Amino acid sequence: VTSKIVGLLAAFLLVLSGTMTPAMISGDVCSAYRNVIEGGSATAVPIVPDRLLTNWREALSCLVPIIGGLNASVTSPKFSPETQSKFLSATGAVRAIMTRLSLSDEKLKTATEEQRRNQDTLNDFIKAFRGLDNLDVTSMLTFGARSDNYDMRLNSVLILGNVVDNQTVCVPLTHLNDPELDKTDYGINGRTNLLGIIAVVAPWALKQNFESIKATRDSIFQSIRKNDPNLKQTYALLDNVQARLDVQTQGTNKSEEVPSNWRGDCKKYIEQYRLKPENTRNLQY
Amino acid sequence: MVETPGRRPRLSFEQIIRLLSNSLFFLLLGFLLLFVAYWNSGTVPAWMTLINIVLVALLLVGVGGLLLAGDSRRVDQFYRFCSSGLFFIALGMVFLFLAHWSMGSAHAGMTFVLVVLGVAVLLYGTGTQGMGEFKTDAAAAKYNVAIAGGAGVLAFCVAFGIIEYSPKMRDAFQTEKKFVRLLIKSVDGSSNIPSYAPTFEIDGVAIPAARRGNLVEVFVPYVTSELVSSSTARQAKTNDASPPKIVATPDDNVCKDAGNLEAFAKLHGDAVTKTIYAIFYRVEAKDTLKPKEETAFRVKLDQPLFDKRGGGSDYPIYPVQMCVNLQAKDSATTVISQAGSALTAATGKEVPQNVPNLIFNQIGVQ
Numbered sequence: 310v311t312s313k314i315v316g317l318l319a320a321f322l323l324v325l326s327g328t329m330t331p332a333m334i335s336g337d338v339c340s341a342y343r344n345v346i347e348g349g350s351a352t353a354v355p356i357v358p359d360r361l362l363t364n365w366r367e368a369l370s371c372l373v374p375i376i377g378g379l380n381a382s383v384t385s386p387k388f389s390p391e392t393q394s395k396f397l398s399a400t401g402a403v404r405a406i407m408t409r410l411s412l413s414d415e416k417l418k419t420a421t422e423e424q425r426r427n428q429d430t431l432n433d434f435i436k437a438f439r440g441l442d443n444l445d446v447t448s449m450l451t452f453g454a455r456s457d458n459y460d461m462r463l464n465s466v467l468i469l470g471n472v473v474d475n476q477t478v479c480v481p482l483t484h485l486n487d488p489e490l491d492k493t494d495y496g497i498n499g500r501t502n503l504l505g506i507i508a509v510v511a512p513w514a515l516k517q518n519f520e521s522i523k524a525t526r527d528s529i530f531q532s533i534r535k536n537d538p539n540l541k542q543t544y545a546l547l548d549n550v551q552a553r554l555d556v557q558t559q560g561t562n563k564s565e566e567v568p569s570n571w572r573g574d575c576k577k578y579i580e581q582y583r584l585k586p587e588n589t590r591n592l593q594y
Numbered sequence: 595m596v597e598t599p600g601r602r603p604r605l606s607f608e609q610i611i612r613l614l615s616n617s618l619f620f621l622l623l624g625f626l627l628l629f630v631a632y633w634n635s636g637t638v639p640a641w642m643t644l645i646n647i648v649l650v651a652l653l654l655v656g657v658g659g660l661l662l663a664g665d666s667r668r669v670d671q672f673y674r675f676c677s678s679g680l681f682f683i684a685l686g687m688v689f690l691f692l693a694h695w696s697m698g699s700a701h702a703g704m705t706f707v708l709v710v711l712g713v714a715v716l717l718y719g720t721g722t723q724g725m726g727e728f729k730t731d732a733a734a735a736k737y738n739v740a741i742a743g744g745a746g747v748l749a750f751c752v753a754f755g756i757i758e759y760s761p762k763m764r765d766a767f768q769t770e771k772k773f774v775r776l777l778i779k780s781v782d783g784s785s786n787i788p789s790y791a792p793t794f795e796i797d798g799v800a801i802p803a804a805r806r807g808n809l810v811e812v813f814v815p816y817v818t819s820e821l822v823s824s825s826t827a828r829q830a831k832t833n834d835a836s837p838p839k840i841v842a843t844p845d846d847n848v849c850k851d852a853g854n855l856e857a858f859a860k861l862h863g864d865a866v867t868k869t870i871y872a873i874f875y876r877v878e879a880k881d882t883l884k885p886k887e888e889t890a891f892r893v894k895l896d897q898p899l900f901d902k903r904g905g906g907s908d909y910p911i912y913p914v915q916m917c918v919n920l921q922a923k924d925s926a927t928t929v930i931s932q933a934g935s936a937l938t939a940a941t942g943k944e945v946p947q948n949v950p951n952l953i954f955n956q957i958g959v960q
Contacts, residue, residue, distance in 0.1 A: 353779060353781075353807075353808065353809070354781045354782065354783045354808075355783075355808070356780075356783060356784065356785075356786045359880075390851065394781075396783075397781065397782060397783030398783045399783075401782060401783025404784060404882070404929070405784060405882045407929050408881055408922075408926075408928070408929055409881060409882070411925070411928045411932060412881050412925065412928060415928065431929075431932055431935070431936075432935065432936045435936040436936065458850075459959075460781065460782035460919075462959055463782075463926065463959045464782075464783065464784075466930070466959045467926055467929045467930055470930055470933035470954065471929065471930075471932065471934075471935075471936070474936075497960075498960035499960075501960045502959060502960055505952070505954035505959075508952055508953075509933045509934040509952060509954075510934070510937065512934075512946045512949045513934075513937040513938070513939070513946070542957050542960065545953055546953065546954070546957070549950065549952065549953045549954075552950040553949060553950055553952075556947065556950070557946055558944065558946070560943065560944040561939065561944050562943050562946075564943070
């Protein structure tokens with residue numbers, strides 16, 4: 310009887326382990342990150358401890374969904390204090406990983422081939438991030454890049470500037486076509502930041518992205534006050550976007566269509582953002 | 595007293611007055627003083643103390659009613675007991691015991707009030723009451739009550755004076771240093787204060803500080819003469835035709851959240867400013883953080899705005915919190931300089947030539 314009970318118990322445990330999905334496993338792992346990030350308050354931003362960032366792939370697999378999960382509570386560049394605290398905590402942790410890998414890259418420049426092998430680089434990080442992110446995550450980082458808090462803008466731009474690509478560039482483009490963007494001082498700073506981000510993609514932009522970047526850039530150029538000393542940096546970035554678009558030829562990415570599923574996601578995002586029809590004409594999706 | 599054959603003697607109005615003028619009067623007076631003291635000390639909310647007093651008073655009346663039950667003989671016995679020296683000695687000792695018992699947790703002012711009350715009631719029991727017991731005729735009894743009332747009023751006046759003028763009394767005799775606690779924290783999600791060993795000084799003299807999690811509590815010393823202590827003093831200072839000087843622009847170190855900026859806006863420009871020089875030495879190897887950060891924090895000694903919750907009036911908290919940013923700027927530049935390095939040409943497409951550099955690296959994040 311005892312052996313039967315033990316056998317049944319073992320079988321039950323085997324079945325149970327078979328039904329454990331990766332999400333359930335990662336859920337347990339990620340609870341440590343969530344506990345830290347959500348354990349702050351409106352006035353205190355928690356810092357994710359180094360021990361949780363040692364394994365950066367695991368950390369990233371938890372931090373990216375946490376950032377994306379905040380999207381539901383954010384509809385404007387002014388975050389609630391609680392969301393701001395969580396956002397700063399999560400993006401601060403991602404930034405710490407990026408800094409570590411970036412400095413490691415610098416050291417690897419003078420390293421031998423043997424030393425470079427099996428060393429993680431910032432590009433590995435970017436690939437891993439892109440594998441995890443979606444438009445919710447990009448949306449949060451874009452709101453962060455145009456927010457009223459400098460630390461949020463800094464963290465967002467450092468991350469988004471590296472991970473933005475042809476799949477996600479439609480999000481900062483949507484925000485750049487928001488007529489409310491330049492109504493505040495921090496909005497003007499945000500516009501400068503977002504122009505810097507689309508400038509990253511400009512030389513590599515696929516067809517619809519290329520056209521959207523160009524139309525958005527031209528529209529902003531025509532709308533802003535000329536010779537305004539406060540907009541010096543905006544002008545410089547508009548020129549930079551144009552110069553980087555100009556290097557594209559018929560043989561480069563601009564002659565390649567953006568995949569239809571990516572365009573579908575972008576269309577959905579633009580609809581959800583609720584831009585007025587006259588403000589969506591620059592977005593060619 | 596009205597005596598009715600076959601029935602229990604009933605209380606007369608005179609008896610009730612005599613009863614009240616002795617035991618309950620002193621008890622309620624004591625509780626009233628306790629309430630005033632608690633309310634002033636800020637340790638317990640006023641409404642909570644008031645409810646406690648009402649409950650205790652109801653309890654006393656209830657117990658009294660049950661014990662006496664309208665029996666004039668018992669009332670007379672109780673009256674005699676309450677008029678005895680032993681009762682007041684016991685009552686005084688209860689007050690003194692309460693003072694001793696609450697000394698660790700209660701505010702010093704509260705303890706002082708209890709001691710004054712205890713001593714006053716004890717002295718009344720040992721001296722004045724004995725004199726009162728000697729006389730038996732009506733005129734002498736009135737005289738006796740007058741002395742008792744005088745002792746109570748005297749104790750009340752002394753206690754009221756202590757409470758009302760306690761800050762001035764303390765200031766008159768207190769020339770030693772006091773401290774206001776300044777909270778320094780980080781709000782950027784990266785500046786890990788525990789990775790640093792900070793030092794703080796004013797005019798070259800080190801001042802104490804303690805770290806609590808990701809914030810540092812600096813004990814800023816001051817003496818009473820440096821304070822803008824009251825609204826009257828403020829008014830006197832600002833009556834010289836010029837409008838009140840309000841600190842206009844917050845320093846970079848002032849945390850920029852709405853509540854903090856609101857607190858900063860209330861600071862008075864005439865208040866003495868203390869400048870605290872701080873050096874944060876990094877004690878952990880962390881590339882994302884600066885190896886050393888030197889900065890200064892300006893504190894306005896505007897005492898009415900000091901937050902006395904938590905630390906009480908001895909160690910109040912400065913209403914404006916300071917923020918420190920320990921992130922290494924070089925690390926941010928390194929990260930942003932690699933932007934776009936992972937973008938590639940689509941399959942079968944050419945790599946663009948002579949791509950202009952991103953000027954974002956030079957402009958920096960806005």
